[in-house]
Amino acid sequence: MRNLSYYQSVFGVMLLSYVISGCATPPTHNPDPFENFNRGVFAFNEGVDQIVVKPVAETYKGIVPDPVDRGVTNFFSNLDDIVVIANDLLQFKFKQAASDSGRFFINSTVGLLGFIDVGTELGLSKHNEDFGQTLGYWGIKSGPYLVLPFLGFSSTRDVVGLGTDLLLEPTFYYATSITSSTGQAILAGEAIKGVDTRADALELDALIQTAALDKYSYIRDAYLARREYLVYDGNPPLEDDDEEEDEEEDDLFNDEEEDELVSEDDDEDELVGNDDEITSENDTTSLNTKRNPLHDKE
Numbered sequence: 318m319r320n321l322s323y324y325q326s327v328f329g330v331m332l333l334s335y336v337i338s339g340c341a342t343p344p345t346h347n348p349d350p351f352e353n354f355n356r357g358v359f360a361f362n363e364g365v366d367q368i369v370v371k372p373v374a375e376t377y378k379g380i381v382p383d384p385v386d387r388g389v390t391n392f393f394s395n396l397d398d399i400v401v402i403a404n405d406l407l408q409f410k411f412k413q414a415a416s417d418s419g420r421f422f423i424n425s426t427v428g429l430l431g432f433i434d435v436g437t438e439l440g441l442s443k444h445n446e447d448f449g450q451t452l453g454y455w456g457i458k459s460g461p462y463l464v465l466p467f468l469g470f471s472s473t474r475d476v477v478g479l480g481t482d483l484l485l486e487p488t489f490y491y492a493t494s495i496t497s498s499t500g501q502a503i504l505a506g507e508a509i510k511g512v513d514t515r516a517d518a519l520e521l522d523a524l525i526q527t528a529a530l531d532k533y534s535y536i537r538d539a540y541l542a543r544r545e546y547l548v549y550d551g552n553p554p555l556e557d558d559d560e561e562e563d564e565e566e567d568d569l570f571n572d573e574e575e576d577e578l579v580s581e582d583d584d585e586d587e588l589v590g591n592d593d594e595i596t597s598e599n600d601t602t603s604l605n606t607k608r609n610p611l612h613d614k615e
Contacts, residue, residue: 348462348541355464359533362469366515371522374515388432390517393510394443395424395431400485404446408454416441445547448485449478453548462537470540 349355378386398421405414420436420443428435437443452474453459460473471479529535545553 348459349537350461351463355462355537356533358464358466361466362464365467370512370515371519374512374519377512378516378519386513386516389509389513391424391428391434392431393513394434395421395428396486398424398443400448400482401444401446403485404448404451404482405444407448407451408446410446413444413446417444447475447478448481449475449544450548452478453544459541459544462541470536472541472544475544 381389398417402414402417402421405411405417420441423439423441424431424434424436427433434443449472457474459475463471463473463476465471465476468479525532525535
């Protein structure tokens with residue numbers, strides 16, 4: 318098993334290369350340039366889910382009492398608060414970091430290692446922060462949408478975030494030693510966490526199947542919208558400011574061009590009208606001359 322320094326080096330290089338590429342690469346309007354590849358991985362994940370994960374999750378949901386299921390969910394949610402607190406600080410959300418720290422302390426002690434969510438009852442709400450969101454806070458774009466084998470939907474930014482968050486989890490330092498009993502227990506715990514998460518999402522299956530004509534596109538769009546929502550704490554911009562300015566300039570330029578064209582058309586109509594009046598007068602004079610015999614005698 319590779320040691321911890323190896324993983325730190327790998328994710329450090331990934332982070333550095335992505336930050337550089339994110340600053341140098343212009344944003345793309347296509348969020349899914351690898352769609353063919355992603356659809357293939359998505360189909361693979363769907364197959365694994367239908368054959369293995371979903372049946373296990375349904376069995377788990379059927380035999381585990383609701384209070385125990387809720388306690389398991391709370392336990393893993395409490396562990397995740399360590400990552401949340403770290404990213405609170407990286408995003409300079411010090412008030413939220415204090416709240417999340419208090420929540421973690423109370424749930425870890427009074428809440429029996431997090432099995433009971435005492436923090437929420439005391440008004441310390443659960444927050445959702447990760448390093449992918451932190452990169453977004455720092456101005457790093459989401460990048461292309463990606464579907465990872467077994468792990469599911471992500472993006473190039475969130476892949477880096479996932480690796481960094483992994484290093485922040487205290488259980489990771491033990492899980493790297495898979496030969497130890499502690500490492501094996503933690504890996505088993507992560508497997509239970511995955512099954513518990515899938516069991517909690519069983520109710521969404523019917524909704525997605527009913528609402529989505531294309532399940533892949535439905536999940537992709539929902540994921541990207543949710544990530545954007547989380548990065549901006551529920552207030553995502555309607556559109557990029559630069560694009561708004563460009564559109565305003567284009568509209569102003571187009572309005573000026575239209576005004577000039579209308580003015581030119583009015584001038585042309587006026588000239589045509591004058592010509593018509595002169596022609597009409599000449600025709601009238603000529604007609605009168607032909608009809609007046611005195612004019613011929615003179």
